[in-house]
Amino acid sequence: MVGTWLVALCAPISFARAADVPVSSALAPVAQSRTRQPTRAKRVAKRSRPVRANRAAVVPTLHFTTPTGASALRSDLGTLLDSRTKAGTWGAIVVSLSRGDTLFTRGADEHLVPASTMKLFTSAIALERLGPEHMFSTDVLRDGKLELGGVVRGNLVLRGDGDPAMSPRFVHGGPGASMAMLAQFTAGAGIKHVTGDLIADASAFESRTIPDGWLSRYAGAGYAAPFSALSLNENIVIVGVTPSKSGGEALVYLEPATRGLAITSTVRTIAGTSTRIRARRLGEDRVIVSGTIGARSSGVRYQLVVADPPTFTAGAFRSALEAQGIVVDGVIRTGRTPLTATLVTSMPSPPLARLISMMNRESINHYAELLWRDAARGADRLAIGSAVNASATLHDFLVHKVGAAADAVTSTDGSGLSVLDRVTARSLVQLLSHAHHATWGSAFHASLPVAGESELLRHRMRTTPAQGNLHAKTGTTNDVIGLSGYVTAENGEILAFAFLYNGNDRWHARETIDAMGPTMAAWSREARD
Numbered sequence: 001m002v003g004t005w006l007v008a009l010c011a012p013i014s015f016a017r018a019a020d021v022p023v024s025s026a027l028a029p030v031a032q033s034r035t036r037q038p039t040r041a042k043r044v045a046k047r048s049r050p051v052r053a054n055r056a057a058v059v060p061t062l063h064f065t066t067p068t069g070a071s072a073l074r075s076d077l078g079t080l081l082d083s084r085t086k087a088g089t090w091g092a093i094v095v096s097l098s099r100g101d102t103l104f105t106r107g108a109d110e111h112l113v114p115a116s117t118m119k120l121f122t123s124a125i126a127l128e129r130l131g132p133e134h135m136f137s138t139d140v141l142r143d144g145k146l147e148l149g150g151v152v153r154g155n156l157v158l159r160g161d162g163d164p165a166m167s168p169r170f171v172h173g174g175p176g177a178s179m180a181m182l183a184q185f186t187a188g189a190g191i192k193h194v195t196g197d198l199i200a201d202a203s204a205f206e207s208r209t210i211p212d213g214w215l216s217r218y219a220g221a222g223y224a225a226p227f228s229a230l231s232l233n234e235n236i237v238i239v240g241v242t243p244s245k246s247g248g249e250a251l252v253y254l255e256p257a258t259r260g261l262a263i264t265s266t267v268r269t270i271a272g273t274s275t276r277i278r279a280r281r282l283g284e285d286r287v288i289v290s291g292t293i294g295a296r297s298s299g300v301r302y303q304l305v306v307a308d309p310p311t312f313t314a315g316a317f318r319s320a321l322e323a324q325g326i327v328v329d330g331v332i333r334t335g336r337t338p339l340t341a342t343l344v345t346s347m348p349s350p351p352l353a354r355l356i357s358m359m360n361r362e363s364i365n366h367y368a369e370l371l372w373r374d375a376a377r378g379a380d381r382l383a384i385g386s387a388v389n390a391s392a393t394l395h396d397f398l399v400h401k402v403g404a405a406a407d408a409v410t411s412t413d414g415s416g417l418s419v420l421d422r423v424t425a426r427s428l429v430q431l432l433s434h435a436h437h438a439t440w441g442s443a444f445h446a447s448l449p450v451a452g453e454s455e456l457l458r459h460r461m462r463t464t465p466a467q468g469n470l471h472a473k474t475g476t477t478n479d480v481i482g483l484s485g486y487v488t489a490e491n492g493e494i495l496a497f498a499f500l501y502n503g504n505d506r507w508h509a510r511e512t513i514d515a516m517g518p519t520m521a522a523w524s525r526e527a528r529d
Contacts (some may be wrong), residue, residue: 062511063078064518066490069526070103073519077104080515088503091425094520097436097486098493108429111410111422112502115475117482118416118423121409123356123447124395126375127440128401132353134379136163138178138230140186141341143196150192156328156344157337158182158314159201160230162374162385164367165349166313167233169358175233176256176316179349183320185345197330198321200314201337204229205373206386209309213418220305222415227369228309229385232316234366235306237261239279239289242299243269250293255301259332260308260315265289266491273297284308310334353443360447360473361455365415367470372414387412398427402434416475428484428498435497438485448472448485450518464518465490472497472517481506483513491524 062084065076073094081090093108095101100235138161142156165171166178173180194346209226218224225235238255252265262285267277273294280288284307293300306312314332321328349355352371359367376393383389391411398404412420435444449457452467456474461467472485484498501509501518 005039007160028285040177043341050407062515064515064522066467066522067135067519068524070101073523076519077516078106080512080519083279084508084512085501085503085505087507088501088505088509089177090509091500092498092516093425093429094432094495094497095429096489097433097496098491099525103495105426108426108498109405109408111407111424112500113419113477113480114416114421114423114428114500115473115477115480115482116365116416117428117473117484117498117500118411118414118475119360119363119368120419120428120431120435120484121394121398121411121423122368122372122375122414123360123444124402124435124438125397125433126352126356126371127443128397128438129375129393130352130379130502131502132351132356132443134352134442136165136374138163138166138182138347138349140182140344140346141337142191142194142344143199143338143341146190146342150190150388152191152194152196155196155199155330156186156191156194157199157201157270158230158247158317159337160204160310160313161381162204162227162229162354162377163347163349164231164234164359164364164370166231166347168347170350170354174255175236176258176286178232179313179316179320180323180470182317182345182347182470183324183326185325185347186321187324189344192326194326194328194330196328198314198318198328198332199335199337200230200310200332201335202230202310203336204381204385206379206384208387211369211387211413211418213412213420215419220418222303222305223365225305225366226307226309227373228313228364229370229373230310230313231366231370232256232309232313234364235309235312236303237287237306237312238303239287240299240301241267241289241293241355241520243295243297249297252289253367254287255318256316258312258315259318260311260313261306262284262286263289266291268292269295271295275300279304281305281307331384340520353440353446356418356443357447361449363456363474365417368415369413372411390414398431402427402430404430417477423500425484425498425500428500429496432484432486432496432498432518436494445471445486449474461514461517465521469521472519475500476506479504479506481509481513481518487517487520489520489523493525495520 033478067073067110091110094104094107105277139159141157150516171177250267259341270292271297275293277291376389377385404427408424412418448471451470452462470487475482482500
């Protein structure tokens, strides 16, 4: 199999790993508009001048309203829902968690594709099953005696635990910093020479690395990289190219350095600054780089998706061991940790609450796929982290603890990138209600982006009553726009809401949601209600 990644000319590629981008855009999130809303408005939806959102889309502004009373809120939200989108299907529901009553509903039991709002279910089941303080552990073990002089007479094992944090997001120092630290720990344990092989143990998860329902066009996109219980740098490898000072062949390197991938390069240094590079993956273990780079170029860096995460990760560990002067005589291979193996050292993850916060605020699909399967394994780590087990675990949680209908949620992945996932808006709000009252509720709340201020909501609902108030999970693909979370109304009531749209008019749907959010925030309940 040949995987190809065609890169932009003369410009590095930034990571694009969120599901909250149209799936036709593999390289970077779609630029989103900043629409200034009035601080108060008449309770009638009005059309304003269009604001250009990106290269192709035009997103006009809908005004929010300031309703008083439950009936006025229902009327205004209904008017906003009907005012702009001309096709597609809506699922919407608003519930007061303070009073327990349903304030608005429209298609709340429609089975819709959730996109990244699916990560709310992943967050809840992980927190429920593991607890916010749970930490994962990537371990180094030896299957053989440690002799005098630091010789391991046998194999060394790198065992994965489904830890998403083996990346520069949490371990500073570059893509290989996690493996460099583990290698330092291994050297500190007295190991200098391994006579056997380096075994990559990813058996905590199922062997498949791509979920059902991920479209073929996702292949090669950073936001849809394969998953594994033994992963590094979100299974992205950086291809760096710098010109040769003496001309001729350019310097091509990988970050992290890994023995799990071989480089074949025909990149030549030419005069000037012009750079034309093509990088592709040949099979699972080779990177082919070709093209030219200008002698006056400062160098460029691109990204490729890894096909075999366990071998890639173990290869990076082997390179890090070599940097510590540790020799491994054998090969890199996959396998299971023998029961008789002895623990050498470990790399613990940050607490689960921090991982979930990173996942939801940046909408990282890789984290979601790992945490969904980690939840299926449980804190005792006895079950296999598979999609089948994760789906069954989530179903049991939703039916018996959340109170959702048995057919309300169909899950084939944990990120929402699968086109086979289905949820109802009602099940989302039922989940939000359960999370709000759960012992781990504060961690769940804190993980969500805040309107007008943080991450994927930083440019939305600014200068409205929702800013700094509404906190929710977004969900966006070419055919889905969604927002589900919490907002505090003007009178202090905490509202849980779910707005989910499936259709081809998602720009208008997003505009509608961005008017309904501050409308809820500006709402006050009349005394008779």
